Amino acid sequence: MERLSYEVEVEGPAAPRAPPAxxxxxxxxNLEVLVEPGDAGRCRVEIATSARGFGEIWEAVVRDxxxxxxxxxxxxxxxxxGATPAVVTLRLGQAVEEYLGATR
Amino acid sequence: xxRTWDTARRNREARLQRAAPLARGKWVEAAEVxxLLEALVEPGDRLCLEGNNQKQADFLARALCRVDAARVRDLHLVMSVLALxxxxxxxxxxxxxxxxxSFSGPQAVRLARLVSEGRIEIGAIHTYLELYxxxxxxxxxxxxxxxxxxxxxxGNLYTGPNTExxxxxxxxxxxxxxxVIAQVDEQLQRLPRVDIPSGWVxxxxxxxxxAAVEPLFTRDPAQISDVQVLMAMMVVKGIYAEYGVDRLNHxxxxxxxxxxxxxxxxxxRLGLRGKVxxxxxxxxxxxxxxxxEAGFVRSVHAFGSELGMEGYVAARPDVFFTGRDGSLRxxxxxxxxxGHYACDLFIGSTLQMDxxxxxxxxxxxxxxxxxxxxxxxxxxxxxxxxxxxWLRAGREARGDGPGAPRGRKLVVxxxxxxxxxxxxxxxxxxxxxALAEAMGWALPPVMIYxxxxxxxxxxxxxxxxxxxRGAEERAQAIRGVAGYxxxxxxxxxxxxxxxxxxxxxxxxxxxxxxxxxxxRDLLAARSVKELxxxxxxxxRPPARFRSW
Numbered sequence: 001m002e003r004l005s006y007e008v009e010v011e012g013p014a015a016p017r018a019p020p021a022x023x024x025x026x027x028x029x030n031l032e033v034l035v036e037p038g039d040a041g042r043c044r045v046e047i048a049t050s051a052r053g054f055g056e057i058w059e060a061v062v063r064d065x066x067x068x069x070x071x072x073x074x075x076x077x078x079x080x081x082g083a084t085p086a087v088v089t090l091r092l093g094q095a096v097e098e099y100l101g102a103t104r
Numbered sequence: 105x106x107r108t109w110d111t112a113r114r115n116r117e118a119r120l121q122r123a124a125p126l127a128r129g130k131w132v133e134a135a136e137v138x139x140l141l142e143a144l145v146e147p148g149d150r151l152c153l154e155g156n157n158q159k160q161a162d163f164l165a166r167a168l169c170r171v172d173a174a175r176v177r178d179l180h181l182v183m184s185v186l187a188l189x190x191x192x193x194x195x196x197x198x199x200x201x202x203x204x205x206s207f208s209g210p211q212a213v214r215l216a217r218l219v220s221e222g223r224i225e226i227g228a229i230h231t232y233l234e235l236y237x238x239x240x241x242x243x244x245x246x247x248x249x250x251x252x253x254x255x256x257x258x259g260n261l262y263t264g265p266n267t268e269x270x271x272x273x274x275x276x277x278x279x280x281x282x283x284v285i286a287q288v289d290e291q292l293q294r295l296p297r298v299d300i301p302s303g304w305v306x307x308x309x310x311x312x313x314x315a316a317v318e319p320l321f322t323r324d325p326a327q328i329s330d331v332q333v334l335m336a337m338m339v340v341k342g343i344y345a346e347y348g349v350d351r352l353n354h355x356x357x358x359x360x361x362x363x364x365x366x367x368x369x370x371x372x373r374l375g376l377r378g379k380v381x382x383x384x385x386x387x388x389x390x391x392x393x394x395x396x397e398a399g400f401v402r403s404v405h406a407f408g409s410e411l412g413m414e415g416y417v418a419a420r421p422d423v424f425f426t427g428r429d430g431s432l433r434x435x436x437x438x439x440x441x442x443g444h445y446a447c448d449l450f451i452g453s454t455l456q457m458d459x460x461x462x463x464x465x466x467x468x469x470x471x472x473x474x475x476x477x478x479x480x481x482x483x484x485x486x487x488x489x490x491x492x493x494w495l496r497a498g499r500e501a502r503g504d505g506p507g508a509p510r511g512r513k514l515v516v517x518x519x520x521x522x523x524x525x526x527x528x529x530x531x532x533x534x535x536x537x538a539l540a541e542a543m544g545w546a547l548p549p550v551m552i553y554x555x556x557x558x559x560x561x562x563x564x565x566x567x568x569x570x571x572x573r574g575a576e577e578r579a580q581a582i583r584g585v586a587g588y589x590x591x592x593x594x595x596x597x598x599x600x601x602x603x604x605x606x607x608x609x610x611x612x613x614x615x616x617x618x619x620x621x622x623x624r625d626l627l628a629a630r631s632v633k634e635l636x637x638x639x640x641x642x643x644r645p646p647a648r649f650r651s652w
Contacts, residue, residue, distance in 0.1 A: 029329075029524075054526065057588045084522040085588040086331045086563035090619060097620035 004047040004058050008066040014040050014073030021099040024091045031080040031088060033095040038075030049080035061085050061092075069096045112281040119144050119283060120306065130259040130302070131291075132309045137167040140307065144283055145176045145247055151200075152245035152277065155185040156268040156436070157207065157475065158318050158408045161251035163287045163311035165190040168249070173198050180204070180227070182243045184235055184269060185475075186211045188316075195224045204243055206230050207473040216471045219543060229549060232476045233440045236269065239276035248277040250286040251315040254295055259302035261286055262295040265409030265417070265432035266317055271300055272437045278304035289314040296429030319411040319646050321387045323361035326631045331563050334612065334622035335518060336362035339451065340371055342566050342615045343559060344380045347493040347514060351383045353443040353480045355452025359518045361391040363451070368398035368628040376400075385443040385480075388413040388424065388432065390645065394628035394638045396423055406432060407439040407476070412649075416642035436476075443480040448493040449514040450480040454551060455523065456534050459579040459591065461554025461569055463517055464536035471539070474551060481552040483513045497558055500570040512570065515552065516559045521587030528589035529562075530582065554578070560585055564592075565611040572608060584609040 020036035038044050043066045047058060065071070069092075076095065080088070108114075122143040126136045145151065153168065154161040168176075169190050179200040186192065186208040194200040195218055204227035208215045218224045230238065239245065250273060253264035263270050277284050285307040286300075340363060343349065354360040367381055381395065382402040388410045395401050404424050409417070409432050418430045427433045443450065454463040465472050487494070494511035501512045519529045540548040560567040560582060567581040577599075584600035586592030603609040612619055629635045632649045 051526070060588055060593060084331075084520065084526065086520050086522065087329070089587075090331055090334060090563065090622060093619040094622075097618065101620070 002049050002052045002055075004049065004055055006045045006059060006062045008043045008063060009041060010043045010066055010072040012070060012072050015070055015100065018099055021095055023094045023098055026079045026081050028081055029083055029087065031078055031083040031091055033091045034077040035095040035099045036075055038073055040073050043071040043074055043076070045076040045078065047078040047080060049078075049082075051080070051082045057085060061088055065089065065092045069093065070100070071096060074099070116281045116283060119146070123307070127307055130306065130308050132307050134163070134309055134312055137164070137309055138170040140285070141168055141171050142175050144285070145171070145179070147176065148178050148180065149246040150180045150182055150243060152239070152248040152273050153181060153183050153191065154248070154250045154270065154273060155183045155187050155191060156266070156408060157185055158320055159251050159266040159268050160188055160316040161249050161287055162188055162190070162316045163309070163313065164249040164251070164285065168199065169193050169197065171199060177201075182235070182239065182245055184232055185209070186215060187318075192218060192224075201225060202227055204228055204230065204235065204238070205473060206232050206235050207475040208471055209473075212470040212472045216469055219471065229471070229473045231474050231478045232269070232436060233444065233479045236272045236276075236437050239272065244280045245273065245277045245282055247283045247285070248273045250274060250284060252286050252288045252300070254290045254292045255286065255288040255305075255308045256292055256295050256302075259305040259308050260295055260298045261288065261300040261302075261305060262292070262297060263299040265414055265434060267299055267434045268408040269436045271435065274300050274304045285309070287311040287315060296431065297427040299433075317411055319649070321356050321389050321410045322412070322645065322649055323356070323358050323389070323391050324632050324649055325361070325365055325391060325627055325629050325635065328358050328362045328365070328624060328627060330623050331520060332359045332362040333366065333624060333626050334563055334617075334619065335359055335520075335561055336366050337370055337617050337622060337626070338561055338566055338612060338615060339363055339516065339518070340366060340376070341374060341617060342610060343449075343514065343516060343561075344371075345374055345376055347448070347496055349380050349449045349493050349514065351447045351491070352381065352449040352451070353385045353447050354389070355450075355477065357453035357518065359453050360451055361389065362627070364389060364391045364395055365627040365629060367395040367400045369626050371400065372398065385439050385447055387434075388417050390632070390635050390643055391629070393635050393643060396420065397638050398628070405439050405442055406434040407436040408434045412643055412645045415644060416639045419642050440476050440479050443476065444482070445484050445487055447480070447513075448491055449516065451516040451518060452477055452481060453518045455519075456529060456531055456536075457517065457519060457560065457582070458531055458534050458554075459582055460575070461517075461557045461560065461578065461582060462534060462550045462552070463554075463557075464534045464549060464551050466539050466549040467535040468538050468542060471543075471549070474549070477551055481515045482556045483515070487511070487513075497570060500568070501558075503573070512558065513556075514558045515556050516561060517552065517557055518561050521562050521564065521589050521592060528591065530586040530589045530591035532591065562587060565609055565614070568608050568610070571606065577603070577608075581608050
């Protein structure tokens, strides 16, 4: 098990407060993402992953994700069971849409 | 001295005379078949052992393995698929020496080993149509060993739903004084229909067990992932709807199965019924059942059949090509021709793609061959009829260039940026090149050449290669959908954003696709059981696909 943590400064208004949202499942090749309110002006992503040695790719995924979505003031906790970046990106995107959907 | 013009015919008569004592008319007992083959087959013969993608002349393959290798040796096999262990055992025993073939899926690793040990000489690896073509030019079989469902006393053959390539092989062999031997599952007084006339057939044997058939095209919807649904949504909205793709062929992967399964849901919502996906060159995929039932699919011509689909196909003669007996009539040669010339689009999965867009399924330790994908996945340069999809693709490819208007086929490659075990699908150099070097081949086994590819679809988006001008733009477009692979991360971000502005690279959000929707919930059937329900109980899946 490897633990990774990234914090990205994000411009733009903070995401509205909403109840935490959970998407995905912890199953082989998949992952679970919990999104909840965090610190203003930044996006924090904490990852627990079963696959070691992919920190560089995780970081790139997280930075692109933060650039493409309104994630200021959100905190993500990821439980990963060896998902590919395709699945990670999809689940992170779904988590944001799910969280923001609840605020609309 | 006058020249003789019938040496092959005389030789054929001599072989038939040697074999006559072993047969009763055309019928031979199963136990006599190895002796029959020793009498009929001569060293160095070109021999076609019917090995289709699905149906296998497995009894005759086993019998050929049992001949005296001192009498029957150095055969040159000309056959489409090396599928059974017996096919390679023939080389290990010295019965065969050389092979010209198309596909070797299940035997790919063992084949590579035998080739590198110098025990198999490969003439060439072909596409299906290419190999059938050579049956009628310079690789005509001297002897053909076929598989059929039934024969009557006279030796007429009924091939049932899995006709596949039997007629093509029989025609090439019989009309050039070759010898045709068929294994059949049963002998009948009266055949449901005649697929191959007795005049083309020399010997028939009732095999102790029915010919092996693989359910190669059954994809369990339970295994389709959300990412595959996302890619399917991009294809349906960004390609099928935009070009109005009404005549097409699908590969056999889970990602194209996902497309079939979202037509009745997502496709319906986009208002596409009656506008796209009407006519198909396709095996009877069980995952097509919901789209047929929902009224998308108007016709399907098949290369072969699919186990369990017999009853469903027979009950839908308006959709499938069926005989007077009601069962499917498949024909690989004709369906490949349809896929090449009559379809506007081919879509399939691949394992590796480089920056030129060349793709391949070969790796250094596996010789997989091609099958039919290169024929479907290639622009048909000889096509001379227009359709809206074909014309639009042609306009996009040509721009405002000079010359007469000309269309283009849509050839779409689907691939997730990483395969299992984080193996990148996008590479600087295909493994196919290393394999070609290791084997000393003139040609790397490229499945689909980049200049035939119109679109590359990954979870990151669609790259439209038709609109690219020049190799550098093309490479950036491919990098632009290559995700976090080293190739993808090597992109020039500004160049990719520029391509995005021009609609060459399109993300899900550019297509108006909500990622939240990309879920298995969008599949019209999420399990094999639900496919059975859609079929009204007519689809009878093989036991391995039944969990209830």
